[in-house]
Every structure is written in C-alpha cells, then in structure tokens.
Amino acid sequence: MSSVHHIDTTTWYPFAVTRVDDAAAGGRTAIGIEVVSGVDRAVAGQLRTQLLSLAKEHPASITVDLRHVVVLDGACLGVLAEAWRFCEEHGIELAVRSPAAAIRERFDVTASGRIVAFRA
Numbered sequence: 001m002s003s004v005h006h007i008d009t010t011t012w013y014p015f016a017v018t019r020v021d022d023a024a025a026g027g028r029t030a031i032g033i034e035v036v037s038g039v040d041r042a043v044a045g046q047l048r049t050q051l052l053s054l055a056k057e058h059p060a061s062i063t064v065d066l067r068h069v070v071v072l073d074g075a076c077l078g079v080l081a082e083a084w085r086f087c088e089e090h091g092i093e094l095a096v097r098s099p100a101a102a103i104r105e106r107f108d109v110t111a112s113g114r115i116v117a118f119r120a
Helices: 041-055 074-089 101-106
Strands: 004-012 015-022 029-035 061-065 093-097 107-109 115-118
Touching: 015 041, 029 041, 041 061, 041 074, 061 074, 074 093, 074 101, 074 107, 074 115, 093 115, 101 107
Parallel strands: 029 061, 061 093
Antiparallel strands: 004 015, 015 029, 107 115
C-alpha cells in the first residue's frame, strides 16, 4: 500500500504541476503536469522547458494531462517526443492522460496512458 508523505501543487498559466512524494516508490516523486490551455508554438516552448526541468529532478514518473487540449500541433508532438527520449534514458515513466488521436498516431500508448514507443 502506498504511503504519501507530501503533496505540493503549483499552478500557473498554462500549467498546473503536482508533486507527490511516495514512500512506495522508494521516496521518489511522482509528478503530474496538467496543460490547461491549447498548445500552440509559444505554449509548446513553455511545455518543453517545464517538462525537461521536471524530468531533470529524476522523479519516478511524469504524467502529462492533455484533457483540456483540443488541438495539438507538430511542435507539441516534438516536445513530447523529446521528453519521452529523456525519460527513457533516465528510467522515468512518462504517461499521457486522454491522448488525442495525433498522439496515438505518433506514439505507442498503453491503456493507462504510458508512452512506450515513439514512431518517427
């Protein structure tokens, strides 16, 4: 059974970031990032910076919640591909909640949302 020690949520437009320190994950943090707006080229740059900064903390997992995103362009898909590669190299699980068809076309996504492969 999981024992949560600390939950911290920070919200700023266009993202909300939640960190959960979990004893069951060896004390490693699980991070959730909710995108609360559309993702155009400008927001994609901010998302890239945020995702890679969070990944450099070496959490156990990162979940990107895209339920509120209607349109994903190539810039956003590129950001997710770059974040996925970094996470794969560092043993971090990257998952996407409510992925759009564009994500399923470029990534192999499990039923739980975990990205397991990128198709170039």
